[in-house]
Each structure stands twice: as C-alpha cells, then as structure tokens.
Amino acid sequence: VILTDAALNRLHEPERLAWIATLQGAAGRERGRIADIIRTTARLFDLPIASLNLIDATHQLTFAGIGVEDGATEELSRSLCAQVVAHNAPLLVSDTLNDPRLTLHPAVHSFSPPIRCYYGVPVHAPNGTAIGTLAVAGFQPRDLTGEIAQLQSFAAWIESEWARDHYAQRMEAERALAERFAAITSSIADGVLVFDREGRMVHANRLAEHQMGLCAPLPPAADLLEVIPPGPARNNLAWLIRHGPPRVPIRRDVILRNAHGRETPIEVTLSCTDDEAWFVAIGHDVSERVQHERTLAALSQRFESILEAAADAIVRVNRKGLVEYANSAMGTLLGVPRASLLGINLHAAHHHHRPDNAPYPWSECPTHRAIREATAARELEEVYWRADGTPITVAYSVTPVTDPADGSITGAVMVMRDIEARRRLERLKAAFIANVSHELRTPLTAIKGSLALLLGDAVGAVSEEQRSLLDIAHNSSDRLVRLVNDLLDLGRLDAARLILHKRRIGLGQLAKTAIDGIAAHAQEAKIRIETTVHPEVGPQLEVDADRIVQILTNLLANAIRFSPPGSRVRVSSRVQQREVRISVRDWGDGISPEARDTIFDRFVQAASEDGRTLGGTGLGLAISRELAHAHGGRLGLGNVRYGSIFHLWLPLPVARGEP
C-alpha cells in the first residue's frame, strides 16, 4: 500500500545487502548483546512484541525478537518494517484498525489477534545506510508518540554495537593483512617501500630501510623526507611528491648509500596503486649485475685497445656477414668512420666486385667459405672497394669463430693489410734501381766508348801490351753493363711491374733468334751450337718473344761459358702434353751437387774449377726463372752424366677452335 517502486528499488542497493549479509554472520556474543537491547526495549515500553528486523531485497528477517521468533522471515508485502527501511523514516501507528492505510494490511493480520499499535524506527549500518528496523508492537491501541525518542535511542544503541563490532573486525582484518604483507615483503629479496602522496610511510620492509641507509626501522606514518638521509633516494622522493604519481611505472638505476655506508647500485621500480593513493617502490640490488657489466666493459676495453693498436685492419662478422666489430684501421682502410661499419654487410658494401669488375657473389667469398667449411685462409690477395669506389688490394686472412659452448660457427674474423703501401714501396725501389742503372750507364758509355776507340785504333795504334790491358778494361766494362741490365730486370720483376707483350710465335723462331744472337760469341769461344729445333716447324706459343729469347740467350751464354773450347752446345725441344720443354745441354764441367740447389738464387754463380766466375753477373738464372714463372712456366736443372742440361717448360696455348 505504501511501498512505491522507487522505495522498493532502494531495497535492492547492493551495499545495503552486503551489510545485511555481514551482520547476519555476526558472532553469537554480539547477537546476545542485541537480544538484550530488544528485551530491554520491550520491557521499557511494556509491549508484547519488540524486534530488530533486517530488510533485504525480498524478505524481512528477524535478527532478534520478543514475541517474534529469532530468524523468522516474512515477505516484504507482509512487512511494516520494510516501509520504515524503504523510506528511512519512522512509522508510528497508535491504532491500526483506525488507520485507513493499515486496516487491511496483511502484517496487521498476520497476528491473532491483529496488531493494534506499531512503532518502528530505522536502524543504520555503520556506513549510514538503513538496513533494518527496531520495532515495538502490541495488541491494544496505544499512543507512544511522546516516547518515540527513546525508541530511537535504542536504535542508536544497536547501531553503536554494530559499529563497534564492525570496526573491531576491520582493525583485526587490517592488522592481519598488514602482518601477512610484512611477512611477505620481509621474505623477498627486494626492498619494498609503500608511501602515500605526502611522503608518509605506509610500509617498508627491512631491506628497503637498509637500502635507503636507515639503521633503525621506520616508525609508521613517518615523513620520509625527514627520515631518509640526503641523497638520490630522498631527491627522487621529493620529486615524486612534487610531481604526483607517474603515468607508467618508472624504472631507473640509482646509487644509494646503504646502512653500512656503502654505495650500492639499486634498480628502483616505482609505480602507484590503482587509486593513486600510494606509491610503491621496489628496490632491486643490482651490484652484481653492475659489477659484471664493469668487468665485461673493462675486459672488452682491454681487448679493444689491443685491436685498436694493431696496424692491420681487423673485423669480425657474424654468420650472415654482418659486421660485429671493426677496429679503426678497418675504417681507415675502407675510408669510412669505424662506427658506420657496425651492422653492415661487409661483403655487399665493400667486396661486391672482383678486380676485373665482375660481380663477386657472397657464396664465393673466402669469408663465406671460412664460415661454411670452418676453414681458415691465410694471406690471400683480395681487392676491396673503398667508400669512394676506389679499389684497394689487401693481404687478407680469415679465421672462423666457434662458439665454445657447442662448437658451432658463429662468424669469422678477418685481418687485412693494405699492400698498396708495400707495392708503392716496391715501385719506389724499382724506380730507384732504374734510376741508378740509368745513371750508371752514362759513365759506362764513356768508359766503354773510350776503350773501344782505343782498341779500334781510332786514335792511333796501341802496342800489344797496351791492347791486352785495354781488353781487360773493356771486358770488365761489358760485365758492368750486363750487371746493370740484370739489376734493372730484377727490379721490375720484384715490383711485378714486368709487362709481358705476348703474341703468337713459333718456338723454332724463338730458338733461332737466340742462337743467331749469340753465334758470334760462340764462334769466338770456339763452341759449336747445334739444334734439333726446326725454325719453321714446331709448336706455336703465346709468349713475350723478347723475354723468352732473353731466357734462352742466358742459358746459351752459360752453356758457352762453361764449355771447353771445341765442344758443342745443343738446343732441343719436346712437346709434353700441354706444355713444351726446351732444353739447353752442354758438355762442360757440370754443376756440383751442392751448387744444384742454389744456382737459381740471386748473385750465386757456379765457379769454374779454378775458382773463376767466368764473367757472369750471378743474376741471369734468377731472372730467367722469374721470367719463366711470369709466363706460367718453369725453369729447372736436369740430370745428365756429363756437363749439364737446363730445361725451360712453357705452357702451350689453349686451342681456341681456330685453324
């Protein structure tokens, strides 16, 4: 009759229902105190019915009652107390049967005889919400309007009992929670500090206090800005209090002076509770990590200083060829700042083409092979490309790097040396030799020319005695000229500057040129040169004709020099598979076994039996051998019983399908 929808809705408030559930779970001792109050109320008002009824969303529940059973329930439609709670206002009825609102109300008639008087006041939970009714009722009409204040006092009494119980419980719960929290935080290895937005301590574990340099435990609600010693911890705290909670958790390393006065690196993570009421700081001691990092940094710095000091370029790449380390020399070599090399693909950036500009696939790079096959390579000659596109020739060594844990290949280390500088030096040396040789020629021309004019009687006849002396001087100057020529050749061979002017020419023609050139000399020495090499027939070669003639002339000159007058020197040839062998044989003294190993060395001369060196420079065979190598051939000494035989092998040109 009275309950409106709005009022009914109020009965559904969840907070109200939660309080009802809490109070219903009250211990027996508390129920007893409430029952005492109800009993006193009934006695004071001298009425047969007094009860504390809780009103939930659907029912009325009697918490304690006189004239009503404890725990009795009624539907809301049959409850007057529900009206009191729903409206949060007293309901005072002195005679129900004379009140048109209640004459037919089921609550009135749920008793027999029907209830005639009813007085109910709301009872509130500790938070102020109405959850029940303290009601008195009787079977006689009765006006209690003047005493309603007393009923309200009893209701307040009940409320205060509830509140007392409630706070006691809550404090107990909080204490238990705090204890549990302290137990947890004290057992973890990080410092935990909880404080509110004004910087008052809420909770700190011992470790947090220690980390912050506090010797004694922090008192509850201590003002942290006052108790924490000056330093980073306090500065950060002051900053936080000034700026408010961070939007996202902050993590940073700070050096704190701990309770023992030792500076300790602490990684502090700071966040705040969801309601932003509290800050939570977790301090993690990272001394060990920092120590490790320092050791590692010192170690790598030490190694790096060694690598930096190296004049050679040193670079480490991973399996994919990406640069993991490069020293300064590497940057200098490639003409880029060292740092810009890190992470790049070295092959793609600086080794992409071969010297002849053909593409150089990574799969063919020695580094790739080293990584793939776990093989090292030493002193290879490779062309790298500088940042500006110029090529640079390097002596290049590569070593695969293995993981000590499982032996797998993790990359490779390359060491490179700019050999351009060495080349330049060699060129300089060659140029110097060329210059010296040239300068030597001028006085030699004068000496030789003067002697030749004297010997040629161009300026008058000379006596036999004078002539023999002039002969000696003339021959010696000849030797000097040869020596200078040989030095010049050697200088160019050393600098790999000898350019071969190759062309197709028959072996016979080469042999003929060499033999013709030395014929006069042979005749003078009374040596007969015989040859089985036909000038027109015989294999075609692709060589620098002058250089091959030079070799053959040298071999012939040696043969003539070491042959007794009246003997012969023979030139022969034989095609052997893909090469041709040209042999020069003499029947002289031969070469002693101990000399066999050294005659191709520079400035080594075979001596004749009487110790004379017979006018050689000691460079001829060394030069001839270098020239043979330059042609892809070789020069060697054969075995014969009498005299000696030299063989020159030259490769035959690969057939090109032409006639």
Added chain:
Amino acid sequence: VNAAKQVLFVDDDASIRLIASLALERVGGFRVALARHGREALEMVAKGRPDVVLLDVMMPFLDGPATLAALRRRYSADHLPVVFLTAALQSEQLAQLHRLDAQGVLGKPFDPMRLAADLRLLLGWEPT
C-alpha cells in the same frame, strides 16, 4: 763530289760528346757538330741544317722528345731525320720513343766502332 754528311750530336755529357765525335768522324767519316742540350741544338739547326740529328733523351733545358717536337714544327722527317740515343732500355720507354716521329732509337752504351755503321743502316744510307 759528295761532301761527308753532317751529324748533329746532342748530349749533355762532355765525355759522351767527345767519344761520339771521334766515333762518327774518325771511324765513320761524318762531319760532326756538337750541342749540349736541346735548346743549343735548335739554335744550331737554325744556322745550318745537318743531315741527321742524333739526340740524347734526358737533357737539361730541353729534353730529347721536346727537341724533336720543336724540330718537327720546321722540318719533316724527310728533310731532317732524327735518331734517339738513349740509356733507357726499358721496353715501355722504348715503345714511347718509337711512337714519336723519329727515324730510330739507338741504345747506350753504344759501341763507338759500330755507331756510324748502325746509323747508316738505320737511315738506309750507303755504307762508306
């Protein structure tokens, strides 16, 4: 009837000039004029054209190739043959000289007893 041909020998080394003049005059039967370097040679050619210029390569003031170039501005090879006489016998350098408009290259040290004959052979002149 034919007067002996005149050779202008150009070299910065006095000893070489003496030897060459003996070789060309006494052994070879040429008339010989001597110049110490290219500039002097040009002056002498201006006064009277020789039959051939025998030219050193490395000289002060005006070197062999530069002298040749100057001569060729006034005289063609037919009018004034020029032969280099050089101590540089490296093939690259020789090839360079051969590319110039000279009639030949002779090497140093030269054999003074053969110098005149070699020169005649090179220029296709009748031997004496």
